[in-house]
Amino acid sequence: MNYRQRLTITYGLTLLLVGALVSFLVGLQATENSKAAATGYLRDINLQFATLLDLRMWARRNEMRTLAVTPVFGDRQRENEARRLLEQTQDFLPMFTWMGFLDPEGTVDIATGQILEGESIAQRPVFQEGRQGEFIGDVHDAVLLASQFPRLPNGEPIQFVDIAIPVVTDNGEFQGVLAAHLSWEWAQDTRVSLMAPLAGDNQKELFVVSADGNKLLGPEEIVDGSSMAFLPLADIESGESREVTLQWPDGIYYLTDIRRTDGYQDYSGLGWFTVARQPEAIALAPAQQLIHNIWIYSLTIGGISMVGIWYLSGWISRPLRRLSSISQALQLRLNSESTTPASAHVKDEIETVKQAIYRLHEEGKQEYAARQLAEKVSRADPLTGLANREGLRLLLAEYQRVLPRKQVLAVLALDLDGFKQVNDHYGHSAGDELLKAVAYRLQAELRPNQAGIRLGGDEFLLLLPLPVDEGEHIAEIVAHRILEAIAQPFHLGNCTANIGTSIGLAFWPTDDEKLEMVLDLADQALYKAKNTGKRRLVRWQSP
Template structure:
C-alpha cells in the first residue's frame, strides 16, 4: 500500500511540475509578445496625443493672429480719431477670448492710445518687442515672463505670469502709411488649459505626463519642477516630425516617450515648439505583467488539478501515463518527441492531447527562435557568418587549440577595385559581386576554417593551422585567395575584375590576446594596401 501511494504521489508531482513548466514557458512567451505589442500601441497613442496637442496649440495661435488681422482692418483702428471707441472694441474682444491677457493700440511712436481695461494707457512701450517687432510686420513672439504688466494684472496663483505676444502694423486708409501697432499678450495659462482639456483623463489613469518645449529645448509647460530647465532627449532630436521610443530620462527611469513638432497653421509658421508625452515603462507594461501573473496563477491551479486527478487514477492508467512521462523525458533531454495520444478515460485522453498540442506549439516556437538565432549570426546578403559568429568561433577555436597545441591564422581581406564597380554599375551589381566573392572565399577554405563578412567589402578568414607550419600554410591559402579573386566576374552589366589585399597574423605566436592578433592583421592589411595592393602581408614581414 505504501509503495502504491508513493508511486501515485510521484506521478501526481510529475504531472503538476510538467504543467507548471509548460505554463511558465507559455506565460513568458505571452509576456514577451504582449510587451512588444503594448509598447508599439502605447507609443503610437502617445505620439497621436502629442500631435493633437501641438496641432491644437498651432491652430489656436493661428486663430488669434487672424483675429488680430480682422480687428486691425476695422476703420476705427485705421483712422484712430477716437481712442475710446478703440478701447471698447479691445475690451469686447478680451471678453470673448479669455486667453487674451492684454491688448493695446499704440501710435507710431510707441505710446499706448487705447488698451484693455486701460492698463498702460498713455505709457510709451517703444522698447518692448510687442511694439518694435510689430512695427516691422506681423510678429509672433515666444513665451516670456510679464514685465510691465506683472503688477497690473490680477494673479491669484502668485506664480510668474507668462505671455505669448502677437502684434502687427496698422496702415491708414491710404494703405501705405503706418498709423499704429496693434499688439496683444496671450496668457500662457491658455496652453495649460489646452493640455488639461486634452490630456487630464489619460494622465490621471496611466501616469502620463506632457511637456511643451521651446525650440532650444527649454521646458515651457510641464510638471512644476521641470519648467525652465533644458531637456535634452535623443529621441526628440530625431529629424522626423513625430515619433516615439523607449528613452532614459534624467531621473534614471525608462519611459515610453513620444513627441510631435509644431508645423504651424496656414500663414502662421509656428515657433518651433515640441510637445513631448511620456509614460513610465513599468506602468505601460502593467497589462503584460498582469497577464503573465494570471497565466502563472491559472497554471498553478491547473498543475494542482492535474496532480490530484493523476493521483486518483494512477493505479488504472500507469502504462499510458508512463508513455507520456517517457516522451516528456525525451523532450527535456533535447530529443524531438511527440506526446502520444492514449486511450482509456476521456480525461486521460484529453490530457495527453492537450499536452501534445502544447509541446507542438513550443517545438514550433523553439524552431522559430533557432531561425532567428541563425539570422543573427549570418550576413543577410552573402550568407557568410557575421562579426558575432566570428567572435563565437574564435573563442571556441582558442579553447580547442590550447589542448591540441595548434594555432590560428587570421587573414583580413579587403577588396581592391570594388568601389568603382559599385559606383559605375550600381548597388545591385555590387551586391551580386559580393555574393560571388563570398562563393570564391568559401572555395578557398579547408575543413574547420571560417570566413566571415565584417561589412562592406571587408572579410576575415580564420584558419586552423599546425604550429610548426603555420606561416607557410597561411601564405599558401592567402595566395589561393589572391588568385581566385583576380579571376573576372561576369555580371549582367558586363565583365568586371577586382582584386584584394590581405593582412595576416598568427595566434598565439604574434600575441596571446586574440584582439591584439586581429589588430596586427589589420595593420598588415594597411601595409599591403600601401605597398601597391593585390598582395598579402603578414605581421613580422
C-alpha cells in the same frame, strides 16, 4: 522507480515546462502589444495637442489681423470706437490679457483697461518687430505688466505670448502697431481639456518645450523654464514625431512621444515641441499581470493535477501489476485467464477516451463560437456598430459573388458637414455621441440587404443593391431622405448639434466593372458635393 512514480514526475515536469514556455511566449507578445498600444495612444494624443496649440495660435493671429484692418486705429476722431472694439474683443476672448494700439513712435495710445496708456514701449520687441511686419513672440514672463496682474496660484509670474500686427492705411502709410499679450494659461487649458478624459491612474502627461529646449508647460515637478536637454530633440523636423523609452530626471523610465509643431496653414509656428509620456511600468502593467496570472494558474493547476495523476496512476497501474504477476506465475500456460482483467481494462480505457472526446467536442464548439464572435467584432466599428473597413472588404466580396444580374449596387459616399465644429466646441465625447446618433439615423434608412459602413472619422459609406431599371430613382430617394434626416437637430445631453452631410453617388457595374473603382468614383462625386456648397447629393458623371 516504478511506473506510478515515473508517470507522476514526467507529467509534472512536462506541465511545468509547458507553463514556463507559454508564460514566456504569451508574456513577450502581450508586452509588445501593450507597448505598441500605449505608444500609439501617446502618439495620437500628442498629435491632437500639437495641432490644437498651432490651431489656436493661428486663430488668435487671424483675429488680430482682422482688427488691424479695421479703419478706426490711428484716427483720433474714432478713438472711442477703437477702444470699444478692443474692450469687446477682450470680453469675448479673455485669453487676450492685454490689447493696445501703439502710435508710430511706440507710445501706447489705446489699451484695454487703460493699462500703460501714455507710456512708451518703443524699445520692446512687440513694437520693434511689429513695425516691421507681423510678429509672434515666444512665451515670456510679464515685464511691464508684472505689477498689473497677480501671480499664478503656484507663485510664478504670469506668462504671455506676444502678437503684433502693423496698422497701415490703404496707401501704405504706417499708422502704428496693434499689439496683444496672450495669456499662456490658454495652453494650460488646452492641456487640461485633453487630459481630463484620461483622469485615473494611467499617469499620462503632456509637456510643451520651447524651440531651444526649455520647458514651457507641464507638470510642476519640473520647473517652468528648466532645460529639457535629456530629451532627444535634435533632428526632429517640423511635423515629425519620435517615440522613445528613456529615463527622466526622476529616475523613472517613460514611454515618450516627442512631436515638433509645424504650424497651421499660413502660420509657421514657433518651433515648439510637444511631449507625451507615461511610465513604462504603468503602460506594461497589464502584460506583467497576465504573466503573473499565467504562472499562478500553471502552478495551481500543476499541483492539483500532480495529486490527481498520483492517485490515477495508482489505479491505472493496478491491473498492470496484476497482469505482470499472473504472467510470471503462469509462464508457459495459456494466458486465457488473464483475458478478463485485460478486457475490463480496455473497457475502462474506451470509456475514458469517450469522455475525453466528448469534452474536446464541447470545447471545440465553444472555441468555434468564440472565434465566430471575435470575427464578428473585428468586422464592426466599436463606436457606431456599423461595419468597419474589414467588414467592407467582406461585404464587397459577397456582393461581387451573389449580386443578381438584374441588380446594380448603389454606392453612396457620405461626409458630415459641420462635425469638426461640434467636436471642437463640445469635446470628443459629444463628437462620439453625435457619430452614434448619425449611425442610428443611417441604419433607419436601410433595408435588411443593404449595408452601412463607417470608414473612419466622420466618413460613411452605404451599399444598396437595387433593381437595374429603378436603381437611379431609388438611390436618389434614399439619398435625399438621408440628407433630410441628418439635417434634423441632434440632441446630445446638454447641447444640440446642427450638422449636414454631403453625398457622392456611383453605381456598379454601370459606372465601372471594377467595384473598387466605383468606390473611388463615389468619393470623387462626394468631393464635388463638398466643393459646390455641401449638404447635397452629386451623381458621378463621366468627364
